[in-house]
Amino acid sequence: DAGVIQSPRHEVTEMGQEVTLRCKPISGHDYLFWYRQTMMRGLELLIYFNNNVPIDDSGMPEDRFSAKMPNASFSTLKIQPSEPRDSAVYFCASSLAGTDEKLFFGSGTQLSVL
Amino acid sequence: AQSVTQLGSHVSVSEGALVLLRCNYSSSVPPYLFWYVQYPNQGLQLLLKYTSAATLVKGINGFEAEFKKSETSFHLTKPSAHMSDAAEYFCAVSEGFQKLVFGTGTRLLVSP
Numbered sequence: 001d002a003g004v005i006q007s008p009r010h011e012v013t014e015m016g017q018e019v020t021l022r023c024k025p026i027s028g029h030d031y032l033f034w035y036r037q038t039m040m041r042g043l044e045l046l047i048y049f050n051n052n053v054p055i056d057d058s059g060m061p062e063d064r065f066s067a068k069m070p071n072a073s074f075s076t077l078k079i080q081p082s083e084p085r086d087s088a089v090y091f092c093a094s095s096l097a098g099t100d101e102k103l104f105f106g107s108g109t110q111l112s113v114l
Numbered sequence: 115a116q117s118v119t120q121l122g123s124h125v126s127v128s129e130g131a132l133v134l135l136r137c138n139y140s141s142s143v144p145p146y147l148f149w150y151v152q153y154p155n156q157g158l159q160l161l162l163k164y165t166s167a168a169t170l171v172k173g174i175n176g177f178e179a180e181f182k183k184s185e186t187s188f189h190l191t192k193p194s195a196h197m198s199d200a201a202e203y204f205c206a207v208s209e210g211f212q213k214l215v216f217g218t219g220t221r222l223l224v225s226p
Binding site: 031035048055056091101103105 | 148157158162204216
């Protein structure tokens with residue numbers, strides 16, 4: 001398996017623009033997570049899905065952030081409108097129930113909002 | 115709610131020296147505990163995990179960690195550091211349901 005695939009690897013955008021980050025989890029995994037990593041706050045869980053259903057979105061910072069998982073092999077994290085403070089590395093991870101919560105991470109999307 | 119505290123944002127060791135990265139956890143139920151490693155420009159990879167079996171857990175690359183309930187600790191150690199161990203290390207805790215809470219990370223620097 002190719003692992004968790006995220007795109008794009010780097011995104012540079014201007015304040016106010018819409019940003020969409022994409023993730024393809026490992027085939028067969030039933031959990032998908034979106035994390036954000038910054039120097040100030042470390043690694044924060046934004047939202048996670050189980051069998052395509054959002055389970056906990058309490059980490060989503062505000063209404064500008066939204067996430068969807070239309071099917072088992074694809075998820076998006078959207079920021080609209082983007083702000084400079086959204087600049088961070090966004091990671092997607094997936095896992096399989098019954099495996100003691102071992103997460104497999106993608107390589108991340110480095111987002112810079114100017 | 116569960117949480118972890120990693121003492122020291124940076125740890126520097128010489129090649130061949132003992133590596134000790136500290137992690138203390140807070141959890142209302144018996145926790146699952148993890149150490150993940152992040153190399154530059156990569157995602158996190160699992161080093162080892164504790165899931166209520168043996169208290170001394172051995173992981174990849176010669177790392178191990180010991181669960182000490184009395185101290186609420188799960189420190190990561192390696193007897194002899196290698197240059198390739200230079201990375202950022204994250205401790206994490208879970209109370210189940212696939213949801214992990216990560217610490218702020220410790221950057222390990224290894225000098226020749």
